[in-house]
Each structure stands twice: as structure tokens, then as C-alpha cells.
Amino acid sequence: MSDGPEPVDIAAERRRIIAARNKVLALVLLGFVVLFFAITIAKMQH
Amino acid sequence: MALAGGMRASGAYALPLQRGEGAQGGWAMSAPLHAPAAAAAPLPADWRDFFALTKPRVMTLVIFTGLCGLLAAPGHVHPVIAFTAILCIAVGAGGAAALNQWWEADIDAGMKRTAKRPLPAGRMHRDSARDFGVGLSFAAVITMGLGVNWLCAAILAVSIVYYAVLYTIWLKPRTPQNIVIGGGAGAFPPLIGWVAVTGHVTLMPVLLFALIFMWTPPHFWSLALFVQTDYAKVGIPMLPVVAGEPATRRQILIYSILLLPLSLVPWWIGGAGAIYGWSAAVLSGLFLALAVRVGLRRRAPEDDSMKPEKQMFAYSVLYLFVIFAALVADRIWAGWK
Numbered sequence: 001m002s003d004g005p006e007p008v009d010i011a012a013e014r015r016r017i018i019a020a021r022n023k024v025l026a027l028v029l030l031g032f033v034v035l036f037f038a039i040t041i042a043k044m045q046h
Numbered sequence: 047m048a049l050a051g052g053m054r055a056s057g058a059y060a061l062p063l064q065r066g067e068g069a070q071g072g073w074a075m076s077a078p079l080h081a082p083a084a085a086a087a088p089l090p091a092d093w094r095d096f097f098a099l100t101k102p103r104v105m106t107l108v109i110f111t112g113l114c115g116l117l118a119a120p121g122h123v124h125p126v127i128a129f130t131a132i133l134c135i136a137v138g139a140g141g142a143a144a145l146n147q148w149w150e151a152d153i154d155a156g157m158k159r160t161a162k163r164p165l166p167a168g169r170m171h172r173d174s175a176r177d178f179g180v181g182l183s184f185a186a187v188i189t190m191g192l193g194v195n196w197l198c199a200a201i202l203a204v205s206i207v208y209y210a211v212l213y214t215i216w217l218k219p220r221t222p223q224n225i226v227i228g229g230g231a232g233a234f235p236p237l238i239g240w241v242a243v244t245g246h247v248t249l250m251p252v253l254l255f256a257l258i259f260m261w262t263p264p265h266f267w268s269l270a271l272f273v274q275t276d277y278a279k280v281g282i283p284m285l286p287v288v289a290g291e292p293a294t295r296r297q298i299l300i301y302s303i304l305l306l307p308l309s310l311v312p313w314w315i316g317g318a319g320a321i322y323g324w325s326a327a328v329l330s331g332l333f334l335a336l337a338v339r340v341g342l343r344r345r346a347p348e349d350d351s352m353k354p355e356k357q358m359f360a361y362s363v364l365y366l367f368v369i370f371a372a373l374v375a376d377r378i379w380a381g382w383k
Contacts, residue, residue, distance in 0.1 A: 010089070017090050024093040035130065039193040042126040 091170035096178055098164055099147055100140030107366065108139040108235045114370035115236030115254055118318075118377045119243035127194055131242035134190035135235050138202045141182030142231070145210040148175040150218075156280040159273060179210070194242050201241060205234035219281075222288040225270075229262025230255075236370070250317040253308075254373075258366070260305045264298040264337055265362035271295075271340075272352040272359075291345060298358075299341030306330040309369065318376050325372035329365050336361055 112135040116128055123131075147154065147165055155166035164170040183206045191199030209231035217224040233255040240251035270277060270284045271294060277284040286294040309330045313323030336358040343354055 014089055017092050021090070021093045035133070035189075036193075038126045039130055042124040046124060 089169075091164060091174060095164035095169050096144075096174075099144040099170075099175055099178060100182070101143035101147075104143065105136055105139050107363070108232070109136050110367060111254075111258065111370055112136075112235035112239040114374050115239030115251060116242055117239075117374045118236075118254075118370075119240040119251070121243045123243045128242065130189065130193040131198060131239060134186045134194065134198075134202060135238055137182050138186035138190070138206050139235070141179045141184075141186060142206045142209040144175055144179030144182060145206075146179075146214045148172060148179055149210075149214050151175075153280045153282065157276040159276060183210075195245055197245065197247075198238050198242050201234060201238050205231055205238070208234070220283070222283045222285045224283070225263050225266045225285070229259050229266070232262060233258035249315065250312060253312050253315075253317065257305075257309055257369070260301055260308050261362065261366060263301045264305070264333075265359065265366075267294050267298050268340060268355050268358040268362065271355045295341045295343065299337050302334045302337030302341075306334050312373070318373055319380055320376075321379055322369075322372045322376040325376075326369055329369050329372075333361065333365050 109132060112132055116123070116131060147163060151165035151172060154160035154163050160166065165172060165175055183203075187199050187203045187206070190202050209228070213224065213228035213231055217227050236254040236258070237247070237251045240254065241247060244251075267285055270286050271291065278287045285297060309326040310323065312318040313320075313326065336354070339354045340358050345352070
């Protein structure tokens with residue numbers, strides 16, 4: 001038994017962080033598309 | 047997530063900036079990395095670190111004042127356009143905050159209050175923060191121009207340059223009056239919100255700008271009084287560090303005296319009604335009372351808890367929220383009558 005830090009799977013952690021970033025980026029881009037669609041409709045009504 | 051948090055908190059992959067290298071964008075490992083992490087490249091920044099770069103807590107005040115400017119303005123705007131304007135104000139503020147942290151990474155590393163931010167803590171590469179800030183700023187300005195109007199976009203662009211360049215890069219490290227001019231950066235949101243509705247600049251939004259401009263020095267200097275050791279340590283010429291405490295207390299009092307009549311001008315010129323007028327009188331009167339207590343006080347020789355200064359700082363945040371809420375309440379009341 002050792003009191004030192006537990007070994008960590010760096011590659012898995014890197015993949016997890018990048019996957020989470022990609023999901024957030026996808027959501028942001030989707031939001032951007034929806035926003036511009038809504039702006040277009042709003043301007044057409046105006 | 048607990049795994050990543052633990053690793054990050056332990057500094058296993060941290061590459062903290064060395065003091066003095068930050069402005070040039072240099073990176074250096076300040077301490078040997080723990081095995082087995084030492085052999086690996088540092089982990090990429092988590093999306094939460096990018097979010098933290100936007101200073102979300104500051105952003106709430108920016109969103110609030112921008113929304114109040116928008117709601118208090120005479121006229122009507124489509125809810126989608128209103129949402130777009132507020133979103134762009136928030137994203138623009140986030141971009142400017144990211145650029146601020148990119149430039150000040152080495153300064154932040156030297157202050158206890160900011161040392162855990164993504165850049166000084168070594169959780170993010172400096173170029174990523176710069177690119178993120180530039181990207182957010184451009185996205186906000188372009189979207190504002192296309193979605194709302196180009197006058198708003200121009201004011202937003204000026205506010206970002208004002209904060210990221212005029213304040214962060216130029217004034218903050220050079221003059222103890224940095225906060226006075228820099229306060230203008232935070233004063234733009236209600237002006238932009240107002241212009242999003244009206245399409246032009248009039249006296250009222252300029253007065254709202256002036257209100258935040260005048261509020262910022264006593265707000266920030268009351269904070270600087272009880273965290274001044276940190277600013278002194280990193281060489282930022284904050285007023286308490288350069289001119290001393292008595293001069294800072296005097297300045298807090300002067301700005302608070304000026305804030306009282308200024309906050310009443312919208313009422314006097316008929317731009318706001320009695321709800322705002324009485325609220326402003328009471329709120330600014332209390333602000334002045336707290337400023338008098340801070341302004342005429344001398345720090346106790348030992349074990350001074352700086353309670354009046356902390357109370358004034360806390361009240362100053364509440365003050366801005368309530369006075370802008372009163373402005374909106376006034377407009378809603380006027381609409382009902």
C-alpha cells in the first residue's frame with residue numbers, strides 16, 4: 001500500500017475532456033444556428 | 047470529473063507561469079512534475095476553464111445593467127432582438143474578460159484572490175485564452191451588428207477595446223487613476239441596451255453610463271483598501287498602494303458625494319419618475335453615509351477587520367442592482383398608468 005497519488009489513465013482523461021469540449025461546442029453552434037433563424041424570422045415580421 | 051479535479055488541484059500537470067514572463071507569452075515549468083504525470087503532455091483545458099475565463103460573476107452585473115437599460119428605454123423591440131442584444135453584451139464582456147486574463151496571467155499568479163484562475167493555475171495554455179477572447183469578441187460584435195443594429199455593435203466594439211486595451215494593457219499598470227477611466231468599460235452595457243431599443247444615443251443612456259462610471263471608483267477602492275497587500279505584491283499601482291490610505295478614503299468620499307446628485311439627474315430632467323427618484327435619493331444617501339464612515343476613518347494600528355470598508359463594498363454591489371431595478375420598475379409603472 002502506498003500513500004502516493006493513484007495512477008491515472010492520462011489518455012482516457014484527455015479523451016474525456018476533449019469529448020466534453022466537443023459536446024459544449026456542438027451545443028453552442030446549434031444555439032448559434034437557432035439564434036440566427038429566430039433573428040431572421042423576427043426581422044421579417046418587423 | 048472528481049478525478050480531473052483532484053489531479054488539477056494537486057498541480058500534477060500544472061505549468062504555472064513564471065513571474066515576468068507572462069506578458070511575452072512565455073511558458074515555463076516552475077516545479078518538477080509528479081510521476082507518472084511528468085512524462086505526459088499537460089491535459090487540455092476543460093470547458094469549465096473556458097467558461098471561468100469569461101468571469102461569470104462579473105457578467106451577471108453586466109447582463110443585469112444591460113437588461114435594465116433595454117427595459118427602461120422608451121419604445122419596443124422584438125423579444126428575440128432584445129435577447130440577442132443581451133446575449134451579445136454578455137459574450138462581448140466574456141471575451142474582454144478572457145483577454146484581460148490572457149494579458150494579466152502573471153499578475154494573477156501573484157495574487158491570492160486570482161491565483162486559482164485557469165491561466166495562473168496552469169490549467170490552460172495562454173494562446174488558447176487569447177484566441178478564445180478574440181473569438182468571443184468578434185462573434186459578439188458581428189452578431190450584434192447583424193441581429194440588432196450597427197450602432198450597438200460599434201459601441202460594443204469600443205467597450206471591448208476600452209476594457210482589454212485602454213484599461214488592462216495601458217492604464218492599469220501605469221496610473222493609480224486606472225479605475226476611474228477603466229470604470230467606463232463597465233458602464234457601457236446599459237448604454238448598449240438602451241440603444242438596442244431606440245437606435246440612437248440620447249442624454250438618458252449617457253446618464254446611466256455616467257452613473258456606473260461614478261460608482262466604480264468608490265466600489266473598487268473600498269475593495270482595494272482591504273486587499274491592498276495583494277496589489278502591492280504584484281506592483282499594480284492601485285490608489286491605496288501609491289497614494290496611501292488617507293488619499294484613497296478621501297477619493298471614495300469625493301466620488302460618493304458626486305454620485306448623489308448625478309443619480310438624481312434622470313429624475314430632474316424627466317427621464318425617470320418618482321419611483322426611481324426616491325429610490326435613488328435613499329440609495330445614494332446611504333451610499334454617501336457609508337462613504338463618510340470609510341472616508342473619515344483611520345485604520346486601527348492592529349487587528350483592524352476593515353468592517354466598514356467591507357460593508358461599503360458589499361453595499362455598493364447591492365446599490366447598483368437596486369437602483370437599476372428601480373429604473374425599470376419606474377418605467378413599468380409609467381406604462382401601466
